[in-house]
Amino acid sequence: MNAQLADKTAEPNAAAVLRRAESARVYDVAQRSALEHAPLLSARLGAGVLLKREDQQPVFSFKLRGAYNRMAKLDAAERARGVIAASAGNHAQGVALAASRLKMRATIVMPVTAPQVKVDAVRRFGGAYTEVVLHGDSYSDAQTEAQRLRDERDATLVHPFDDLDVIAGQATVALELLAQHQGPLHAIFVPIGGGGLAAGIASVIKACRPEIRVIGVQAHDADAMARALDAGERVVLDEVGLFADGTAVKQVGSLTFALCRRYLDDVLRVDTDAICAAIRDIYQDTRSIPEPSGALALAGLKQYVAKHGAGDGAVVAVVSGANMNFDRLRFVAERAEVGEQREAVFAVTIPEQRGSFRRFCSALGQHAITEFNYRIGDAQAAHIFVGVQTAKRGEREALVEAFRANDFGVLDLTDDELAKLHLRHMIGGRSPLAQDERLYRFDFPERPGALARFLDRMHPDWNISLFHYRNHGADYGRILVGIQVPPNELALLQDFLAALGYPHVDESDNPAYRLLLRE
Incomplete structure (x- = not known):
């Protein structure tokens, strides 16, 4: 993997993302999420484990940052025409809340496989400003329909990851993290679907603290970024697993691929059982239950520490979301052991x-x-x-x-x-x-x-x-x-x-x- 990550020649660059992140408009709706020590995990792994609690955002995921930052920068004419978005759920909630706060119309296309808890939340956050359209079996199917509706309605497409303003909004997670922990950090583990969060965090970290490793984590059956980095170009997966539905993306973005190829140190793959175990670990330390994608980073952190040790400094896992379907808890509990x-x-x-x-x-x-x-x-x-x-x-x-x-x-x-x-x-x-x-x-x-x-x-x-x-x-x-x-x-x-x-x-x-x- 590292050979593919060595190409540092493509644009955009970390400095550009950092500048945008520093001026990003996220705190009208988002909060500075906690960076919490995980004592039980730390004792068991023999490492200083920190959890960046993006699951505590108003929409229970980091996606609000990028969505609001993008929409807040639209001019009056663009706001009047409204926005279109496609999402498996978390980006949709961010767009819906942003539309409500900014008083603009939003049409949000979600795959029919999206958890009902996320569909209901989109309607609740968006209220009268948001229309939900269910289409297709995956994010990619929903994205195709969203692009059709954008052309039909002349609306602005708010992409969930392949947009510099969205990436910059997500990158504010890294700015907060560096302000919250100024001591030694060995590595930050970030979940990857389309790559917006990973691209933003990796860019800011490498611009500010290049000695810190940034490692992406994907589900083994939804590993579009890992395969793209291995191939040296974006690839399209035939199918994606839907257990970690928030990161079930068939193809990563062109911008996110370029940034991740330049600034990520590695990408790890984890299986369903490891994700379930990480969900339980987070619950035991925080009494909060993340969704499967929200526990991806910790699953990768555990895999990394078991193989390489913790190095010098703390290790951080970004807990990216907590929009868990209650019906999945039985399966999670069974497979966690x-x-x-x-x-x-x-x-x-x-x-x-x-x-x-x-x-x-x-x-x-x-x-x-x-x-x-x-x-x-x-x-x-x-x-x-x-x-x-x-x-x-x-x-x-x-x-x-x-x-x-x-x-x-x-x-x-x-x-x-x-x-x-x-x-x-x-x-x-x-x-x-x-x-x-x-x-x-x-x-x-x-x-x-x-x-x-x-x-x-x-x-x-x-x-x-x-x-x-x-x-x-x-x-x-x-x-x-x-x-x-x-x-x-x-x-x-x-x-x-x-x-x-x-x-x-x-x-x-x-x-x-x-x-x-x-x-």
């Missing part, structure tokens, strides 16, 4: 015979189970999907060796997207081997030994034919268990349940169970 390598996921094959389950639990040692899926399906072998809590790197390999030492077959699925996204929810179904099955829902206390107590007290001749558990962070684990009990031993089953003392519900006559899981 894997992203932090605190959960390992395995498919383990054990003999379908008495005592195998206990041997399997013994092989786990003191590791807590985060998920357990099993359905009887083979008279000879039991195939188990299991999630295991890990405390440090390298424990996955130790668990694999422990399973193999017990002659269990094992597949490490921790990095398998198919397993993590789909197969974990599809294990089960009807089984001709599940004769005399009784189905119970249990509340197990979330403490070591709860499962062992259950197994130790169960009648040795009974067989577990179904087991499902997922840790949801509650005091009690909700567990579904199928137990094969002969009809003449149902009284003994009731005695066992009473002696166990765990809250339970008999679901053996549940109509969904009979439809989907019973032969």
